[in-house]
Amino acid sequence: MLYALVLLAFASAVFYALFTSVAYQWDWEGVWRYRQQFGYGWLTTMMLSLVAMIVSVALGFLLMLGRRSPWEPLRMLCGGVVELVRGSPLLVQLLIGHYIIANALRIDQPIFTGIILLGCFEGAYLAEIFRGAVESISASQLEAARAVGLDKVQTYRFVIIPQALRRALPGTTGQLVSLIKDSSLLSVIGIEELVQKVKIMNAATYKPLEGFLPLALAYLIVTLPLSHLARRLERRFAYET
């Protein structure tokens, strides 16, 4: 704890020195005037992220199952989806997804489209994290599950998933933290989440930098506790194998 405080004080001093060395006139009044808009943006970001997390975990799980399916066409389809989505930038996916696909399907709900696209993007990464965790369960565990008479679904439910969960946890939290940060890109399809609100504010106040500092803080107050929670969960699930 003491160590953390010392570290924090040191980091603050460094940042202070850096900020004062730049010849820039800081003016926080505009930020303060836009605090309510900022708050709405924050809420939108959190709501988007939360729903996208649920979508991504569900999709990641399904893609993982698909990649392990005994039926080859399904395996290839899910593998292809994962590789395509992981292999291309989120920005491109958002633009194509919103301006071409959603447009063609006559979906005029950027928030809905945004959540689905973000959920798909992170879901593809989660699928691989989940697959790695599931495939790390040893063959002898699967044989034991067969030997006690569990069927396939029961084996997943009682043997594979509980053990894989623990192994997937660190990677999954990292990915969910990324998701919250990646949601900032949704501003490009016109969703008024946090970043978009800050851009609007900066434009209106003619201040290009002030808004970004509270912006970073607004992400950190969610992402840091999330990482902390994940470490606690990891400890709770810890057991020797």
Added chain:
Amino acid sequence: MKLEAQAVTKRYGAHAALDGASFVTGDTARVIALLGPSGGGKSTLLRVLGCLLVPDDGSVTIDTRTLPHDEDGALAERRKNGFVFQGYNLFPHLTALQNITLPLREVHGMSGAQAEQRALELLHRLGLAGHEHKRPSQLSGGQQQRAAIARALAPKPRLLLLDEPTSALDPVMTGEVLDVIRELAEAGQSIILATHEISFARRVADWVVFLASGKVQESSSAAGFFTRPETGLAQHYLEGLSKYR
């Protein structure tokens, strides 16, 4: 029981772990020992007999029932058997008690209370009182193997199959586990046991199936096998194993 295997073949890639293994036991064999050198096919044959593996070719008959080759049939068959492995294979995320109650509840339809009662009864009988709520990593190898035996016995299996249950244990723990198996054999449990513990097999088994190179070289009553092994391979194997004990 009477076991009969006809030309059972199981291949892994180009390697045939079982290469046309055939044998028949006496009509009243109850404790059958699978003996033979490592890599000879004991474990594979044990898994085929217990329906944990479906052979590529050939068939197995137990009394008058022919073992199924489809996955659903094999699952139904496995649910009547109990397995114990060389590496214990307990579920590491569950306690000793939960390892036993999970299949009782989920596979055999017992209520939580019934399953727990049955599990505690077995854990106590196998000398694991006080260890019910420990995870496998907190138990010694011998304790883990006894918990694994308790798990296999809990649903009252028709047939108990043990695959070198003491090969990973030190001599003291080996003794503990063999005591348990001997008591089960004496209490009338039907057992198929793959082992290198030759003196133990001599003591509890009433039938011996001797395998080498994926083929059954010899199948005879235990008394006959240990006093007059027919094949040179078996003689050589027995001599090698009894050299220092």
